[in-house]
Amino acid sequence: MSNNNKNRTSVDIYGQSYSIVGSESTSHIRLVASMVDDKMREISSANPALDTSKLAVLTAVNAVHDYLKLKEEMEELEKELKKLRD
Amino acid sequence: MSNNNKNRTSVDIYGQSYSIVGSESTSHIRLVASMVDDKMREISSANPALDTSKLAVLTAVNAVHDYLKLKEEMEELEKELKKLRD
DSSP states (O other): OOOSOOOOEEEETEEEEEEEEEOOHHHHHHHHHHHHHHHHHHHHOOOOTTTTHHHHHHHHHHHHHHHHHHHHHHHHHOOOOOHHHH | OOOOOOOOEEEEEEEEEEEEESSHHHHHHHHHHHHHHHHHHHHHOTTTOOOOHHHHHHHHHHHHHHHHHHHHHHHHHHHHHHHHHO
């Protein structure tokens, strides 16, 4: 968070409008929203019977999985960096 | 993904049961599910009027935001590592 100014950004995700408040830039919030929208549409086309709520939960599962994988990679990089610095 | 064996893991997220199939370990899938469940409860207690579907979408927004922030940090680390190796 680079400053304490709060932006309110209106985004559309899977046909529903959301007003997101935060100190992030509008472009960052729009990017996040479009990634969530894309992922929901991808999961929905593979599982057409899912209702929106389950679809959104599985999208969150997917995003948290990606986050944890990236975190593992980051920990590896940090180890390498530490070795090179010592 | 370390192998091609598919595991089916049943998890409970926000009172709803999900069967998640993938090559990840059961413990990884349970960890992801519990992080999503925690985040949904956290967002819900701050916004009690949200329905489950919007709650799940905002949880996904949150997770994708965290992912992008971590990715930025990782790119910085990679730059540092490259400098140290060159």
